[in-house]
Amino acid sequence: MKKFFTLAIASLLIINAKAQFQKGNKVFGFGINVENAHSNTLYPLSETINKGFMLGASVSLAKAKSENRLNGFTLTAGYGKLKSRTNIPFASDQFSESFNAGLGYFMRKYKPLGKNFFVFGEAQASFNYNRQLFRSATNKVNDDRYNVTIGVYPGLAYKWNDRFLLELRFADFAALSYNYIEQESNDSKSFSRGVSFGTSLGLGYLNNIGIGARWIIK
Template sequence: ITLLANAQFSEGQKVLSGSFAFTNSNNANGIYSSNEVNQTSFYFSPSFARFKNPTTLIGYKITFATNNYIDKATSNKTTNTSIGGGYFVQKIKPIGKDFFVFAETGINATYDWSKYSNFTSPSFNLKGKSFGATAYITPGLGYKITPRWIADITLNNIAALSYSHGQNDYFDNSTSTVRSNQKTDAVRFYTGLDKNALSNIGIGIRWLLK
């Protein structure tokens, strides 16, 4: 097992991966431009990791996301922005030539802020902000395609514990006066060990550096 692990990965090797998405849509309901719905979304999440030894990968990741939604029919506009980061450790076990399974443990944290406004009712507006953190364990299967590329599949979290805190402020847009606010706190524990455990499979490619 040890010889096979050394043949796959070596101490000090670095791994790069990430996700990127951009969407822009304009949907007109009917023949009138006043019924148009515009939405623009952007997501970027790079990840960097390093092999502490041939069977242990330690890494970090950051995330940034924005979403703008405008509904001209209802005169509503919603803007959401999110930033976050994470730390993870993967324990790897070879199961054959270039194949391996892994278990990943880690923690992710995000900070979000949002704004809702109505063009025709400036007295009804909303600003929100929230913080969340999640600790998780998730399994996966990997295949070393070439000496520089890895393909992997990740399943649902076996277990995860999350905490979130949020606050919404309702205010008058013309005076910026807060009329009321609402605060929420939540702790949640959940698992992926059910009949829908295979409903959220992730497929990815990672770049293995020297």
């Protein structure tokens, strides 16, 4: 089973002593996501080993509409590789590579939770493009995916001092998505589209936590 490790950068928010923001503040954000995958599956007559990684980055620029609300845009990009080897008992290798890019518009609102603690909710609409390449000894697949998603994301914030606010954003509370897929495999092509609605709530919810970096430009 794939194991994912998320590396994020602490939030750096320059804030007013009495509020998170001042109306009109420009807020620049930056985040990094690193995922590492390794799995080993044993069968009676074979063994499959998967190794891979993914690197992602995001930048955002927002404007404070009030002392507790941000509106802004986010740009994302990522790249990843995965290699699989199956011993049957002869070695057979498979290789995949992916690239993604996205643009989103978000609205985030903070509410006091207790001394120096805040809870926030974020609504975001985004467009994402993902290209995947798959190669094996007998197969070649090019996969292009287009996705439009509207989602709601909760989070927590802690006011470290008068200049810093540390934040945790969890996985989507609920998300509505439209997907369009073009796939080319050897000499054939296929197309598909669909709409889905889902949530990340569950036993593994806390495994998908992001920490961002935001800097207020006054």
